[in-house]
Amino acid sequence: MRRRPGRRRHAHLLRSQIFWWFGATIVVAGLASWAVANLASGGPSSWRRDMEGMKRFGANRFAEVWDRPEARAALTREVAHEFDAAVTVRNNDGTVLEMIGEDCHGPSVTLKPLAADRAPLGAVEICRDTNRGFLSSVLGLLVALGVLWAVSHKIARRLGLPLEALVRATAEIGHGRYKIDLKLHPHAPLEIRRLTDAIGDMAGKIERQMADQRELLASVSHEVRSPLARIRLLLELLRDSGQSIEAREKLHLELEHEIEEIDDLVGGLLASSRVDFSALTMRPHDIVEAAERAAARASLTTPPRVVGVPREVRCDATLLARALANLLDNAVKHGGGAKALVLTFEADRASLEVHDAGPGFSDGEADRAFDPFYGRPKGTHDSLGLGLALVQRIARAHGGDAYARNRPEGGAIVGLWLPAGARTENEV
Numbered sequence: 001m002r003r004r005p006g007r008r009r010h011a012h013l014l015r016s017q018i019f020w021w022f023g024a025t026i027v028v029a030g031l032a033s034w035a036v037a038n039l040a041s042g043g044p045s046s047w048r049r050d051m052e053g054m055k056r057f058g059a060n061r062f063a064e065v066w067d068r069p070e071a072r073a074a075l076t077r078e079v080a081h082e083f084d085a086a087v088t089v090r091n092n093d094g095t096v097l098e099m100i101g102e103d104c105h106g107p108s109v110t111l112k113p114l115a116a117d118r119a120p121l122g123a124v125e126i127c128r129d130t131n132r133g134f135l136s137s138v139l140g141l142l143v144a145l146g147v148l149w150a151v152s153h154k155i156a157r158r159l160g161l162p163l164e165a166l167v168r169a170t171a172e173i174g175h176g177r178y179k180i181d182l183k184l185h186p187h188a189p190l191e192i193r194r195l196t197d198a199i200g201d202m203a204g205k206i207e208r209q210m211a212d213q214r215e216l217l218a219s220v221s222h223e224v225r226s227p228l229a230r231i232r233l234l235l236e237l238l239r240d241s242g243q244s245i246e247a248r249e250k251l252h253l254e255l256e257h258e259i260e261e262i263d264d265l266v267g268g269l270l271a272s273s274r275v276d277f278s279a280l281t282m283r284p285h286d287i288v289e290a291a292e293r294a295a296a297r298a299s300l301t302t303p304p305r306v307v308g309v310p311r312e313v314r315c316d317a318t319l320l321a322r323a324l325a326n327l328l329d330n331a332v333k334h335g336g337g338a339k340a341l342v343l344t345f346e347a348d349r350a351s352l353e354v355h356d357a358g359p360g361f362s363d364g365e366a367d368r369a370f371d372p373f374y375g376r377p378k379g380t381h382d383s384l385g386l387g388l389a390l391v392q393r394i395a396r397a398h399g400g401d402a403y404a405r406n407r408p409e410g411g412a413i414v415g416l417w418l419p420a421g422a423r424t425e426n427e428v
Helices: 014-040 043-064 069-083 131-174 190-239 245-276 287-297 317-334 387-397
Strands: 086-091 096-100 108-111 122-127 283-285 305-307 313-315 338-345 349-356 401-406 412-419
Touching: 014 131, 043 069, 043 108, 043 122, 069 086, 069 096, 069 122, 131 190, 190 245, 245 317, 245 387, 283 317, 287 317, 287 338, 287 349, 313 317, 313 412, 317 338, 317 349, 317 387, 317 412, 387 401, 387 412
Parallel strands: 305 338
Antiparallel strands: 086 096, 086 122, 108 122, 283 313, 338 349, 349 412, 401 412
């Protein structure tokens, strides 16, 4: 989708916004400081009063030494030195009595010394060239503003660049490129580092999930093609009119078995999708009754064995039934048949496990039993398929987990446990 012209003009980089906000803050802070200082000093009228007082003080000092030339000359030099100004002392008729410095055309202050009888003695003109002082003040202000501006740019860059890198990284993830390298400044903020680590972990998880999905799709395609090929063969055999009634019934049973196998695989995929999208319907459920139904469907000769005090457990009944069916089906296909279905109720959990009559797990095999489409070694092509992998995912979606181990008396135990009475975030 094309962007409308002009929209980009309103999009500013975060570091630019931070930079300009810092700059505006500096200017506003300077103006506010000046205003506060001006108000605290009483404003212009207070300054004028202070100046008038200083002029009277200076005039009185000159009046005290007016008739003493040496003292008058010393005071003139002292004022010229202290204020870095040109000082001219004149009599009433304009005669220059003392003069230090050259004539200047800058602002001047005139003092009017008075005699004891309030008669004017003359005038003292203090003239200072303010150009140099003004330029120095302006230069100092510009340097201060420049330093603050440079610091603002540095801070804005330090904050903005990591976020720009994170934006680029997320864009790469969106395009399917999960190998991202986020290089941060050694002194980057802790929050930015945590966000970077979280995005890196997310990219790794997405990459693994996508790889698992591709592997799952390839494996499902392979698993479905085999029964479909057998269904086509059975259909061709059924078209042969020379088949006996017994043979045709056998072919129908085989065809029904192949269809059930495909249906079971599709059911497992649908259950897996429900777990993926957290579409669990959590309700208090009698898992003993659910185990009895699963045992009946699997044609177990003995009813489920219960250890502990039975009670209802909050779970998704459909997914739990799927997990029990997969456990029993796994025992039939890979464990020499199911010997017992055992339910154990503890203080904080409930376990459901199937004991089989097989040879048990070889070294390290129990840890991999729940890997999707994990194949047994020793040259066989049998696959554990989605069954146990789905059992583990269902258990974890409920806040529990799946487990597998060997029985001391022979065979294997494969089961899952659920929190007893615990609620999950997916509960409805």
